[in-house]
Amino acid sequence: MSLSMADLEAAGLDHLFDTLRTALDDHLAGWSPNLAIVSEPFAGRHLLMDFVEETLDTQVQRVALDSVADGELPDLTGQAAVLLDDCHYLYTREIGGFERLDRFLEEISASDALFVTSWNRYAWDYLAAVRDVDDVFSTKVAVPSLTAEQMADLLTSNYAETMPDFVQTGEAGRVKTIGFDQREVGLPGGRSIGLTLPELNLEYLASRSLSRDDDVENVEAVVFQKIAQLSNGNPGVATAVWERSIRDGEIAPAYIEEVDMVLDIDDDEAFVLEVLLAKGEMDRSTLDSVLSDIPVHRALQSLAEQNVLQIDEATARIDPEYLYTVDTHLKGRRLIW
């Protein structure tokens, strides 16, 4: 079930709407700040764009750039306010692939109109490093990771009509127990050394301790804690995990299983995955033409065999449940940061 604005508000993300309202008020008062709405894939940036469109009502032109733009930019002149969805499609990873983006940034910098744009967070981070895209937008609205409590509010709001029963099966289910974190430890003489220290997963331990507890409220708490952890607080990923975990109208901590896999991929496959992560979804033939030095179709097939991607005849996209497997893997390879 797709998310709604009411779900985000229920999750306590009202401040995002407030920031947008303030920016729109500034626009109506005569000053037009350019707005960037940035989020991970599936995290709901389109809902914030919907909110802006509803608030501005008829004064706005909305343009979707949901494929790699291979033609000219749409005519953006003469508009008081323009909404541009998925601006990460304005560039490609090839020589000359930033030309359209550069022209777009130049155009909106010189314009008096209000530009509200939405971006994939991975593409945004890359473009901020190679094109200083963050300098052009005076206001940036980023969808944050939700806590377990916020996740509970979001899912309860979204699935109010079809809420499953919370049951206890006596097992907590498998979740990574120990993670590793890099810490700086100070040494005498003002020096410091970076140490990798283990970190216990307290939510998992809590779920273990509650595994024999039949109190429904506790079971609910454990369910939402696990979903928040496995989705990294991403609303869209959380709904995917939630829906996958319901069995015959019931949900239990043990039903929420971690998608834990070690990806066995080479440099070309990793790059294809990186590009897809930054775009969310791409036309296969476009991907092939943009990454002309790479055997794209072979890479897509290999990734699909590992269940990381969903591919059909035309498009390829990352499965929401595998988003953080991909994220972790690509961070490890220093392809995203």
Add this chain to the structure above:
Amino acid sequence: MVIPTYPTVGPLQSTTALETLELATVLEALAILVAAYVAARVAAALLSALADRLVAQRFRVTLLIPVVKFVIYGTGLYVVAKLLFQLSTTQLVAFSGLLGAALGLGLKDLLADVFGGLVLVAEQPYRIGDKVSIGDNYGEVVDIGIRSTQLVTPTDTLVTVPNYLFFNTSIANANAGNAEMLVSVEFYVDTDADVRTVRRIVEDALATSQYVYVSDELPIDVVVEDNLNYRTIRGRGYVNDLRNELTFKTDVTERVLDEFAAQGIESPKGEIEGIPE
């Protein structure tokens, strides 16, 4: 006439102990040394395997390998010395001094290597996995042993460098324990070529490479130099993993040359300084 008697001292006791050594004790000592060797190799292999799983984060683990090896070998030698010579702590200190002096005279270089290894472990001017230049040798550090450091050069040659070189040779570390490393690529074009276009091509090639690592702290930059017969375009960017250093260079160079050809950007017609025509 009274003949003076002297109390027995440490070294004499140890000589007596050596004279009464039994075969079983010697075998036990050998077994300990073999066990230490095996334990050090196994520990190094396990840590290396763990490091490989961490890909670009491997340096967090590889820095432990020489430390673990030194601790295992040091413990093994201590246990063997105690077993063979059965010395008290005071005697052990005195014996170590004598042994050190004797070894210092005969095995000066070996001791310098061992101490060099100890200093390497403590100061960590490089770690396993780093790309370093030691003297005339450049390559990836694949092992830091008690006596020597091993590098693999870009031509896949294994070079063994004695650890004592640490004391009297400058060491250049290209990445200092990080996975990313600065890589430079250089192109020469004719003076007729449009500098802005050339610069943009090189910048784009670096920024869009599948091996690039770029952030506000580690940016890409391109420098243009004007010479009499040609222009030099020097691009610099960080490779995401130093193991991809040459692949990154090749990827950028190939794509830049393809684009130069597509846009009709020509090579210099005149002589390039320092490069035979």
